Amino acid sequence: MQIVVFTPNQIIQRRLSDTLGASLRIANDEAGVFKALPAADGLIMAVQDYSDQIGRAVLQAGRLKWVQLLSAGFDRVQKHGVPQGVIVTNAGDALTPSVATHAVSLALAVQRGFPAMAQAQARGEWARDMQPRMTTPAEATCLIVGFGSIGKEVARLMRAFGAHIVGVSRSGKTDPLASPLADEIITPAQLPDYLPRADTIVLAVPLDDSTRGLIGRQELSLCKKSAVIVNIARGGVIDTDALADALEAGTIGGAGLDVTDPEPLTPGHRLWKAPNLLISPHVAAACGPLLYKRIADVACANAGRFMRGEALQNVVIS
Numbered sequence: 001m002q003i004v005v006f007t008p009n010q011i012i013q014r015r016l017s018d019t020l021g022a023s024l025r026i027a028n029d030e031a032g033v034f035k036a037l038p039a040a041d042g043l044i045m046a047v048q049d050y051s052d053q054i055g056r057a058v059l060q061a062g063r064l065k066w067v068q069l070l071s072a073g074f075d076r077v078q079k080h081g082v083p084q085g086v087i088v089t090n091a092g093d094a095l096t097p098s099v100a101t102h103a104v105s106l107a108l109a110v111q112r113g114f115p116a117m118a119q120a121q122a123r124g125e126w127a128r129d130m131q132p133r134m135t136t137p138a139e140a141t142c143l144i145v146g147f148g149s150i151g152k153e154v155a156r157l158m159r160a161f162g163a164h165i166v167g168v169s170r171s172g173k174t175d176p177l178a179s180p181l182a183d184e185i186i187t188p189a190q191l192p193d194y195l196p197r198a199d200t201i202v203l204a205v206p207l208d209d210s211t212r213g214l215i216g217r218q219e220l221s222l223c224k225k226s227a228v229i230v231n232i233a234r235g236g237v238i239d240t241d242a243l244a245d246a247l248e249a250g251t252i253g254g255a256g257l258d259v260t261d262p263e264p265l266t267p268g269h270r271l272w273k274a275p276n277l278l279i280s281p282h283v284a285a286a287c288g289p290l291l292y293k294r295i296a297d298v299a300c301a302n303a304g305r306f307m308r309g310e311a312l313q314n315v316v317i318s
Helices: 011-021 028-041 050-057 075-080 096-111 114-123 149-160 188-197 217-222 240-249 289-308
Strands: 001-006 022-028 042-044 066-069 087-089 139-144 164-168 185-187 201-204 228-231 256-257 277-278 313-317
Touching: 001 011, 001 028, 011 289, 028 042, 028 050, 042 289, 050 075, 075 149, 096 114, 096 149, 096 228, 096 256, 096 277, 096 313, 114 277, 139 149, 149 164, 149 201, 164 313, 185 188, 188 217, 188 289, 201 256, 240 256, 256 289
Parallel strands: 001 022, 001 042, 042 066, 066 087, 139 164, 139 201, 164 185, 201 228, 228 256, 256 277
Antiparallel strands: 087 313
16 A cells, blocks of 8 residues: 655654555655556645646546545645545644634734734834724624634634634534534524624635635625624635725724735735735744644544554545
């Protein structure tokens, strides 16, 4: 049995080598992936490297049974496809602590007026005109759209600041893990009723046909003028032009984006200068070597299960 890994990260490579031994083949570039795939039973790689060319090669890989992603997102695999019967797994909760911390950091920074303060600092001004717009999570409603591992951790952190948590899940049912973390659980169909209540809206859903443009012009029009929107999911979950219009018109309080559409933003894009907006360059998962250790833990555990013929964890496509 042969498993191909395509990642430059030495921590992940070493851990997989220790787990798989002679069954592991390391591909250093796309050409290496193409060469190794015909004999591969498994492929381990990051979703951002799952290009159209790799997608086509995977579709022609007759032996392939498993793709392990070194990330939480799997939208590029959905876009480019895998053969029927191939199981796709993701990194599970490996990215959860860092991504959730980043989401809360963006929310707090925008609520506390940090974008305006940073601009004033750059101008060398002791400006305090952001005070009327400053808010706090305490006694406020945090609407978390996508109540998976990351959404639940955002809920735990925001509850510590005194927020009322509303989780949005497809089922709308409270499970044993969610119940201590959410005051209410709703379905996406109930969003129009809850958006007007929300002080903070955190987007943590996968990007697919049901979530593309989930927050558009109509949804933004329902929000409070003081509401802050944070997106740590995928840029396509928000209508970019509608968000820019809302920020420029002041019909929402602000936004924090770790992802954008397009990504990266083009030079001169209107979002660069939108008021009360904080943009980070898709780095929410970053937390130094700890991130790669956690990803390696998940990948190695699944690799062991795959080699033993056991059920895989964190299945996102089957």
